[in-house]
Amino acid sequence: MVQSIARTLDEEMARDERVVVVGEDVGKRGGVFLATEKLFDKYGPDRVIDSPLSEAAIIGAAVGMAAHGLRPVAEIQFSDYVYPGFDQLVSQVAKLRYRSGGQFTAPIVVRMPAGGGVKGGHHHSQSPEAHFVHTAGLKVVFPSTPSDARGLLKSAIRDDDPVVFMEPKRLYRAVKEELPDDLDALVPIGKAAVRRVGDDVVLVSYGGSMAETARAAEALAEQGVSPHVIDLRSLAPWDEETVLEAVARVGRVVLVSEAPRTASVMSEVAATITEELLDQLLAPPLRVSGFDTPYPYAQDREYLPGPARIMRAVQRVLDY
Amino acid sequence: MARELRLPELAESVVEGEIIRWLVAEGDSVALDQPVAEVLTDKATVELPSPFAGTLLKHVAAEGDVVQVNAVIALIEEADASTAGKAPPTAPASGAGASGTGASTAETVDDGDKLSLFKPSAGGDTEALPRMRRPADRSSGARATADQAGKTRPAAAGGGQVANSSAEGAAGAAAEGSAVGTRLGREPARGAFGRVLAVPAARKLARELGVSIEEVLGSGPHGRVRVDDVRGHVPPAAGQGQTGPQGSPLPYKTPAGYEDREERAPMRGLRRLTANQMVTSHLHTVRALHVDEADVTDLVALREKLKPSFAAKGVRLSYLPFVMKAVAVALAEFPALNSSLDEVKGEIVTKRYYNIGMATATAAGLFVPVIRDVDKLSVMEIAAEVGRLAESARGGKLAPDDLKGGTFSVTNIGSFGGLFSFPIINSPEAAILGVHSIKKRPVVMRDDSIQARHMLYLSLSFDHRLVDGAEGAQFTSRVIGLLENPVALMLDL
Numbered sequence: 001m002v003q004s005i006a007r008t009l010d011e012e013m014a015r016d017e018r019v020v021v022v023g024e025d026v027g028k029r030g031g032v033f034l035a036t037e038k039l040f041d042k043y044g045p046d047r048v049i050d051s052p053l054s055e056a057a058i059i060g061a062a063v064g065m066a067a068h069g070l071r072p073v074a075e076i077q078f079s080d081y082v083y084p085g086f087d088q089l090v091s092q093v094a095k096l097r098y099r100s101g102g103q104f105t106a107p108i109v110v111r112m113p114a115g116g117g118v119k120g121g122h123h124h125s126q127s128p129e130a131h132f133v134h135t136a137g138l139k140v141v142f143p144s145t146p147s148d149a150r151g152l153l154k155s156a157i158r159d160d161d162p163v164v165f166m167e168p169k170r171l172y173r174a175v176k177e178e179l180p181d182d183l184d185a186l187v188p189i190g191k192a193a194v195r196r197v198g199d200d201v202v203l204v205s206y207g208g209s210m211a212e213t214a215r216a217a218e219a220l221a222e223q224g225v226s227p228h229v230i231d232l233r234s235l236a237p238w239d240e241e242t243v244l245e246a247v248a249r250v251g252r253v254v255l256v257s258e259a260p261r262t263a264s265v266m267s268e269v270a271a272t273i274t275e276e277l278l279d280q281l282l283a284p285p286l287r288v289s290g291f292d293t294p295y296p297y298a299q300d301r302e303y304l305p306g307p308a309r310i311m312r313a314v315q316r317v318l319d320y
Numbered sequence: 321m322a323r324e325l326r327l328p329e330l331a332e333s334v335v336e337g338e339i340i341r342w343l344v345a346e347g348d349s350v351a352l353d354q355p356v357a358e359v360l361t362d363k364a365t366v367e368l369p370s371p372f373a374g375t376l377l378k379h380v381a382a383e384g385d386v387v388q389v390n391a392v393i394a395l396i397e398e399a400d401a402s403t404a405g406k407a408p409p410t411a412p413a414s415g416a417g418a419s420g421t422g423a424s425t426a427e428t429v430d431d432g433d434k435l436s437l438f439k440p441s442a443g444g445d446t447e448a449l450p451r452m453r454r455p456a457d458r459s460s461g462a463r464a465t466a467d468q469a470g471k472t473r474p475a476a477a478g479g480g481q482v483a484n485s486s487a488e489g490a491a492g493a494a495a496e497g498s499a500v501g502t503r504l505g506r507e508p509a510r511g512a513f514g515r516v517l518a519v520p521a522a523r524k525l526a527r528e529l530g531v532s533i534e535e536v537l538g539s540g541p542h543g544r545v546r547v548d549d550v551r552g553h554v555p556p557a558a559g560q561g562q563t564g565p566q567g568s569p570l571p572y573k574t575p576a577g578y579e580d581r582e583e584r585a586p587m588r589g590l591r592r593l594t595a596n597q598m599v600t601s602h603l604h605t606v607r608a609l610h611v612d613e614a615d616v617t618d619l620v621a622l623r624e625k626l627k628p629s630f631a632a633k634g635v636r637l638s639y640l641p642f643v644m645k646a647v648a649v650a651l652a653e654f655p656a657l658n659s660s661l662d663e664v665k666g667e668i669v670t671k672r673y674y675n676i677g678m679a680t681a682t683a684a685g686l687f688v689p690v691i692r693d694v695d696k697l698s699v700m701e702i703a704a705e706v707g708r709l710a711e712s713a714r715g716g717k718l719a720p721d722d723l724k725g726g727t728f729s730v731t732n733i734g735s736f737g738g739l740f741s742f743p744i745i746n747s748p749e750a751a752i753l754g755v756h757s758i759k760k761r762p763v764v765m766r767d768d769s770i771q772a773r774h775m776l777y778l779s780l781s782f783d784h785r786l787v788d789g790a791e792g793a794q795f796t797s798r799v800i801g802l803l804e805n806p807v808a809l810m811l812d813l
Contacts, residue, residue: 144438145434145437147431171438174438174439175437175438176437177434177437193430193431193434194428194429194430195429195430195433195434195435196429196435197428197429210438211438214435214436214437214438215438216449217435218435219449220452223451223452224452225452229435231434251521278520279520279521279523279524280520280521280524281519281520281521282519282520282521282546282547283519307449308448308449308450311449311450311452312450314452315450315452315453318452318453319453319540319541320519320540320541320544320546
C-alpha cells in the first residue's frame with residue numbers, strides 16, 4: 001500500500017507541476033514510511049520540501065501555497081502529531097473557501113498514517129478521524145486497499161477542497177495488489193465499496209479495521225452466516241445510500257472501527273441508520289470499536305476490534 | 321413516477337378503514353389534496369385527500385374492502401416527479417459491477433474480491449474465533465412448538481370461560497410452557513419504561529397487520545417479540561379479541577322454493593361495523609339486567625316549565641339531559657359502573673371522567689356519539705350538546721372523535737315504543753342504561769290512593785364481571801331517586 005501511495009504521488013506530480021509535497025523527512029529521507037521515496041531525486045527541493053518539526057508550519061505553509069495556486073500534499077508523519085497543526089487545519093484549511101466567499105479554495109491534501117497495530121503506544125497508534133469528520137469544510141477518506149489508496153489520493157489531489165487522507169499504517173506492507181496502468185483510475189470521494197454480498201448481517205468498516213472485518217466475514221461464511229461487507233473508504237462525506245440500502249434489506253448491522261467508541265464516525269453511522277431505518281431493523285446497530293482510553297502500550301491486539309469481537313457482536317444481532 | 325397512496329392514520333388508535341366509495345376513477349387526473357375516496361372508520365366517514373397530484377393509475381383496494389392503516393389503497397402517477405420526497409430505501413439497488421455472485425440479491429461486489437487481500441498475517445489474530453449458532457438453529461425451536469400447539473389460546477382473565485370443544489385443557493397447558501400464539505391473559509415481556517420488548521421491524525409488521533404487539537408471544541431473548549413471532553401470531557378471529565370458542569361462520573341456506581323471494585346484498589359499512597361490535601360485546605361481557613321504574617311526574621312538570629326558556633336560547637329540552645345528569649351523579653358514587661376490564665393485563669380500569677354516549681338511530685344506522693365530562697355540564701349545556709350530536713349523526717357529519725372515549729352509554733328506546741329492553745353493552749364500557757317511554761299509569765300511593773302518575777321504565781344492562789347485582793340495583797335506585805326529585809338533581813349540579 002505504501003508503494004501505491006509513493007507511486008501515485010509520483011504520477012500526480014508528473015501530471016501536474018502544481019503538485020508539491022511538504023512534510024517532515026519527506027525529502028532526502030523519502031518519508032519515515034517511504035511514502036515519498038525517490039520524489040526528492042526526481043522533482044527536487046522546490047517541489048519536495050523538508051519542513052521543520054512543526055505541524056502548524058507544514059499545514060500553514062500548505063494554506064499559503066494553495067492560495068497561490070499550488071496543490072500541496074502535506075504529510076503529517078503520524079496522525080498523532082497533527083494536533084499542533086489542528087488550528088491551521090480547522091481554522092484555516094477548512095474555512096478558506098467560506099471565509100473568502102469562494103475567492104480562494106484550499107486544494108490541499110493532508111496525508112497522515114493512522115491507527116494501531118504496530119506496537120507504537122499512545123502517540124503512534126491513534127485514530128483521530130472523528131475530529132476531522134466533525135469539522136465542516138474538510139473531506140476525509142480512509143482507504144484500506146492499495147488501489148483505493150491510489151484512486152482516492154488522485155481524487156483528493158485533483159479536488160479543489162481540502163481532503164484529510166488517512167492511511168492505515170499497519171496495512172502499509174500487509175496488503176498487496178496489482179495496480180491498474182490507467183493514470184486516471186479515480187475512486188470517487190464519498191462512495192463506499194461493497195466487498196461481499198450477504199443476507200444475514202451487514203458489516204461496515206474502513207481503514208485498518210477492514211482487515212479484521214474481512215477475516216471475521218470469512219470465518220462467518222465458513223460457519224454458514226452470510227455477511228454483507230461494506231468498506232466505507234470515505235468518511236466525510238460517507239456513502240449513506242450504500243449503507244442504508246444494505247441495512248434496509250438485511251435488518252442487522254455491525255459497525256467496526258478501531259477508533260474510540262464515543263462520538264466516533266461509526267456512532268454517526270449508527271445514528272443515521274436508526275433515524276432512517278428504525279422500522280426495518282431486526283436488532284440495534286452494534287459498534288465494535290476501540291475503547292474510550294488512551295491507546296495502550298501493551299495489549300495492542302486486544303485494543304483493536306479483532307475477528308472474535310466482531311463475531312460475538314454478529315451473534316448478538318443474530319440472536320436479538 | 322408512480323406513488324403509493326396509503327391509508328393514513330385517520331384518528332388516534334384507528335387501525336383500519338373501509339373504502340366506501342372511490343371519488344376518483346382509474347385513469348382520471350387528481351389534484352393535490354383533492355378527495356379521492358370516502359373511508360369509514362369507527363363509524364365516521366372521512367374523505368381522503370390525495371397527497372400527490374397526477375393521474376390515478378389503479379384502485380388497489382376496492383369499494384367495500386376493509387384495509388389496514390398504512391396499506392396501499394391506490395397508485396398515483398405523480399405529475400411532477402421533482403417534487404417527490406426522498407423515500408427511504410427499501411429495495412436493494414443493483415450494484416455497479418456486472419459480475420454476479422450467485423447471492424440471492426441483485427447487489428454485486430464492487431471491484432472484485434478485495435477481502436482476500438487481508439491475510440491473517442496482517443493482524444496476527446491470536447484469539448480463538450467463536451463458534452456461531454446458525455440462523456436455522458436459532459429459530460427452529462420456536463417454530464416447532466408453534467406448530468404443535470396450533471391455534472389454542474389460554475382463556476381470558478376474569479372468568480367468562482366457556483367450555484371449548486377443542487381440548488382446551490391439554491393444549492392450553494402445553495401453550496403455557498412454550499412460546500406460542502397469542503399472549504392473552506399473560507403478562508408480556510417488558511423492558512425499561514414498561515414497553516413491550518419487541519424488535520422495531522416486528523412492531524412495524526404488527527402495525528401493518530393490525531396485530532397488537534402486546535398480544536404476541538415473543539420467542540427472542542427475554543421474551544422479545546420478533547418478526548416471525550408476529551407472522552406466526554394467531555390473530556383473534558375477525559378482528560375481535562374473543563377468547564371463547566370461535567365457530568366457523570354460519571352459512572345461510574335458502575329453503576327450497578323460495579329462491580325468487582329473497583334478496584342478497586353484501587354486508588358492508590356501518591352494518592358490518594355494528595355487527596362486529598355487537599359480537600365483541602356479546603363475547604366479552606357477562607350481561608345482567610336490572611329493571612326498575614321511576615315516577616317522573618315532578619320531572620315532567622319541571623321540563624314543561626323550563627321548556628320555553630330553553631327554546632328561547634334555541635335549545636330543545638328533552639328528558640335525556642336530566643337522565644344523563646342523574647347518571648353522571650350516580651356514576652361518581654358507584655365507580656364500578658364507570659370502569660372497564662383490560663383483559664390483556666388482567667386489570668380493572670376505573671375512570672374518573674364521565675363521558676356518556678347516547679345511542680342514536682339514524683337512517684344510515686346506529687351511532688353512539690359521546691358527550692364529554694357530563695358531570696361538569698349544566699342541563700342546558702348537555703341539552704345543547706345532545707342537539708348538536710344528534711343533528712351531526714343524522715347529517716352523517718360526526719367526526720371520529722365524537723364517537724370515542726365513552727365511559728357509559730344511555731339508549732333512549734322509548735320513542736319507538738315497548739315496555740323495556742335488554743340493551744347490549746357498548747364494549748369496553750361496563751354498563752348501559754335503557755330509557756323507555758314515559759306513560760301515565762295508575763300507581764298506588766303511600767296513602768293507598770290510586771293516582772295517574774308519569775312512569776318511566778329504566779333497564780340497566782351491566783357486565784357482571786365488573787358490577788355486582790347489588791351495585792347495579794343501588795346505582796339504578798340512585799338514578800331513580802334523582803329523577804323523581806328533580807330539585808335534588810338540580811342541587812347536585
